[in-house]
Amino acid sequence: MKNLSGKPMLEWVIKRGEQAKKIDETVVATTTDPSDDAVADWCEVNSVPCYRGSTYDVLDRYYQTALWRGTDRIVRVTADCPLIDPNVIDDVVSLYETTGADFAANRLPPPWHRTFPIGLDVEVVSFPLLERAWKEADKPFEREHVMPWFYTPKVVLRWRFWIMTRIAECIDGLPIRRMISNYYRKFSGGYPIRCMHPGRKCLNWLSDSPNWNR
16 A cells, blocks of 8 residues: 555556456455455555465465456466556466467566566466465465466366566666656546556666666
8 A cells, every 4th residue: 555656556556457358357355454445445446356365374365366356367466566467467368268268377486587577477277276276285385375286296287388588677766666656647647547557668767777776
C-alpha cells in the first residue's frame, strides 16, 4: 500500500493488469494478518475480489483463492511490480494456450540467470497442476514462495519459457521507487489510464533519462 505518485502501489499493479486482454478477473490474495487490513479495505472499496489466507503458506493461499473463484488457470503477478506490462501478460498467456503447456513463464529462478526484466515476471499455471503442487510440495520454501515446486526436476510437466533481458522494474528499494514515482509523475496526467505504456516504453525512458533517480 505504499504511496506511488499519489496512489497505492497496488492500484497501479491492478490497473495495469486489467489492461491485459486475456485476463478475465483480477483477484488479490493477501493474508489474515491485521497488517493487511488496509489491503482488504482498499479492495472492498474498489470492488476488487480479495481472498485472505495464510501468511507463510502462500501456496495454500493461492490454491484457496483459485478454488474460491472457480478458475481453470492462474496468472501470477506480484504486487511489488507497478510497471507490469499487460502486453507481456497477454504474451505469456498466449504461450500457455498455444503450446498446450501445463506451466508457462517468462522467468527462471536461481541458480539460472534472469531471463526477463525483474518486475515484469508473469507465470501461468493450470488449476490441476496448482492443486498437485498444493498436495505434493512439502518444503517450507516451496509453500512460502508459491512457484519453486514447478521448477524442480522431480516435477514432470510441459514447460514453456519466454526469454528476454535484464533490468529492475519492481520495488526493491528507495532508488527504484523514486524512479517509478518520477515515471508516473511524468506520464500519468492524473490517472493511470494514460500511464499504461508497455514496460518497454519505461525502458526507453530510463535510457534517455540519466537523472531518473533524483
